[in-house]
Amino acid sequence: MTTMAEPLARAADVGGPRQPLLEVEGLTKHFPVRRSSFFGPKPVARAVDGVSFSIAKGETLGVVGESGCGKSTTARLLMRLIEPDAGRMVFDGELVGGDLDLRDLRRRMQMVFQDSYASLNPRLTIAESLAFAPTVHGIPHGEAIAEAAALLEQVGLDPGIVLHRHPHQLSGGQRQRVNIARALALHPRLVILDEAVSALDKSVEAQVLNLLVDLKERLDLTYMFISHDLNVVHYIADRAMVMYLGKVVELGPVDRIYADPRHPYTRALFAARLSHDPEKRTTAAVLQGDPPNPIDPPSGCRFRTRCPLAAEICAAREPAVIDLGEGHTVACHLHDPLAGHPEARRDA
DSSP states (O other): OOSSTTTOOOOOOSSSSSOSSSEEEEEEEEOOOOOOSSOOOOOEEEEEEEEEEEEEETEEEEOOTTSSSSHHHHHHHHTTTTOOOOEEEEEEEEEBBBBBOEEEEEHHEEEEOTTTTTOOTTOOOOHHHHHHHHHHHOOOOHHHHHHHHHHHTTTTTHEEEEEETTTTSHHHHHHHHHHHHHHHHOOOOEEEETTTTSSOOOOHHHHHHHHHHHEEEEETOOOEOOSSSSHHHHHHOOOOEETTTTTTEEEEEEEHHHHHHSSHHHHHHHHOOSSSSSSOOSSSOSSSSOOOOSSSSSSSSSSSGGOOOOOHHHHOOOOEEEEEEETTEEOOOOTTSSSSSHHHHHHH
């Protein structure tokens, strides 16, 4: 008889703590769109365009940026819910699609989505939803149901009350806790949280955030936390990655970036965040206009059409990724003395 411990045992740490859990290089996804005329090249929306980053074991990487910047598409590409056009992924030293097949990848990497109701099958009870993945991986149904009860306890829900209910019988906060429990059912090492608390009211949001912090410590998890709420990312993340129009524009330790953002877009994004201090009111728009069309992005730096410091070099050439030290990088000509930006030396 197959036991639960064998197929659902947590994947071993292959390369040790110094080896990144996930390395992503050149991740790209262009979506074809309907063209206005029969002639000419077929247009594409450049949703994710050459994104590279890594996630260390045991850390939380926060991903921020405006709507449409490519955050959620990046998450779906990592999970292979969408197939990338290009790019390379290495999970704990194993090449995804090579040494590591998608079935094993999805056991080691799970995702929690924003819409807690749409994420659950309304026809299944909570017990059936939680037991589904373990059953697919060879666990007897009775053991999978017992494991479902234990998972509910881990996320602070009473199995006696919740286990045999349907999603519509639960509150939004309870449903999101169920989704977190379902993500933990296969004992993953990396959990991607895509706006997982943004639909909750503030009191429930705080409870779920504290739950995530507690689970990370108890289960030795690694998180990729996507959110539009900069204050939440500052609370939960170890490093922050800022995206704009399918590109990574700044990446580094969260305290360093929040204290001294170096990319003009990051500065504008942080200046626009809400403050609980009535004396710190935003009286003028710090970022003018909407992001450009991803079908026809600007040449060079994609932020240049909205950047108050844009110069000729910003249109002529895409900025290189500049290492500012201590793991802090930025893609901006202002910090490249060799780029020829007139304000580079003063601002770098």
